[in-house]
Amino acid sequence: MISEIKNRKSLFIRAFLLVLLLSSITAFAQPQQAKEQKKELKAAQNFLSEAQQSLQKDKFPAAEADYRKAIFLNPKSETAKYNLGTAYYGKEKNAEAMLRFQQAATTATDKAEKHKAFHNLGNTFMNEKKYTEAVEAYKNALRNNPNDDETRYNLALAKDMLDKNPPPPEDKDDKDKKDQDKKDQDKKDQQDKQDKKDQGDKGDQKADKDKGDDKQDKKEGDKDKDQGKPKDEEGDKPQQQQPVPGQLSPQQVKSLLEAMNNEEKKTQDKINAEKQKGAKVKSDKDW
Template sequence: MKRIALILLTCIVSISFAQQEDKEQVLALKKANGFVYEGNSLIKDDFVSGEMAYRQAISKQPNTVAGIYNLGNAYYKEGNLEEALYRHEQAAKATNSKSEKHKAYHNIGNILMQNKKCKEAVEAFKNALRNDPTDNETRYNLGIAKICAEEQKKQEDENKDDENKEDENKDDKDKKDNEDKKDKEGDDKEDKKDKGDEEKKEGDDEKDDKGNPKEDKGKGDEDKKKEQQKPKPQPGQMSPQQIKNLLEAMNNQEQKVQEKMNAVKEKGAKIKTEKDW
């Protein structure tokens, strides 16, 4: 009996706690809905107060879809697309209602279109139609998003083709520059080789057959030319140097004769002069 009584007591306590928890959740939900209603009343004329009311609703009941969804709409109307997208994605995850999911995904698609993310918008509108296939407005937006996504893809492909062409042109230019560089290096090597061969040839010209350096042709030719210009003594004739020596000897002899004649005059006697050769 005691064991049965203990089990009954435990069940009663559990039920009490569950009822208390349910009461608290119901109370929190009522407070959250009250803040949502307050936010709806304030948001048109006082955005800051309306935003605060929605945030209080979310703090009381984090999964209150109405507060999250309405706050996302408020951000969208204010042009804060980033915060609006975050709140609508949060609302889509928080609810199990197809109707609420449909509205959240529809608005997500509109925000993505505003951000020119057409491909992502197509997926958002598809998710909206999965939850409500009868909404023609969502279907229309999906068609617009598909056209936009196709245009963006086409533009991306064209840009990619242009980039590939630029890369190909750059590769061709680099290849041509490398070829020109190689050709120039080849020409420089040929020039150096020709110059080296020419210097080697000049060096070889300065050596005789035995490999010995040859004398300077210019100087040898000049000395040879001077030697040829000198008068060569013919057989039976005196050379210029011999004539010069003879004239000097005659002068010396004449001077001696003159001295002797002067001496004879002084003494009064004649002398016979000798002939010079």
């Protein structure tokens, strides 16, 4: 019993020491991790500064590389993405600038930063003559800063250019073609459903017809069986047999038999009468 108590006490002490060790490691790791993050943020800021200096010295490749390093070290910062987008815009690299401004607008949490990103994104769309996208970008910019006159002017210009340069006819044709294809497909699907329904109804009608034919055949078969059994108008009573030429009918046979019986009776009555008168009887002796 004492040994069991000692074992439990030892197990408890070990568990307590393990928890204490883990807590110490966590407590040590958190400041260390925070220290590393702070170091990375400082390095990202240094790369931003170096990139700006490289741009001022017209060293675009070096500036681009430093901006990329800053974005890698601090992906949550919209500043490096926005500045790199501005650098691309200055070099008329609209596709690259567009991507970075979009990233900056997505990452930014401050309305002022979002406004700048969407405003410059609209400018890149204007350079590419994508007026529909430009209108939407300027609208997003004004949602974050409704008081910016330059954005409002750019929006009006983008709308005017969109009215004068509507989407190419082929785009409209493609849309119409897609709509027509969808209608055709829906119509085909509807027709397939109707055909299946009609096929099912036709099968049911054929089955009903076959059943009706079977009933008719059975009825005609029963009729053929009854042809040798003539019936009178009253129902199941057999008809009287018709006389056949050259043969006596049952009635004629009956009348003839009655006549013969009558003749036979008359002859018998005559014989009986003669017996009663004492007629002579021939004897075997010759006297």
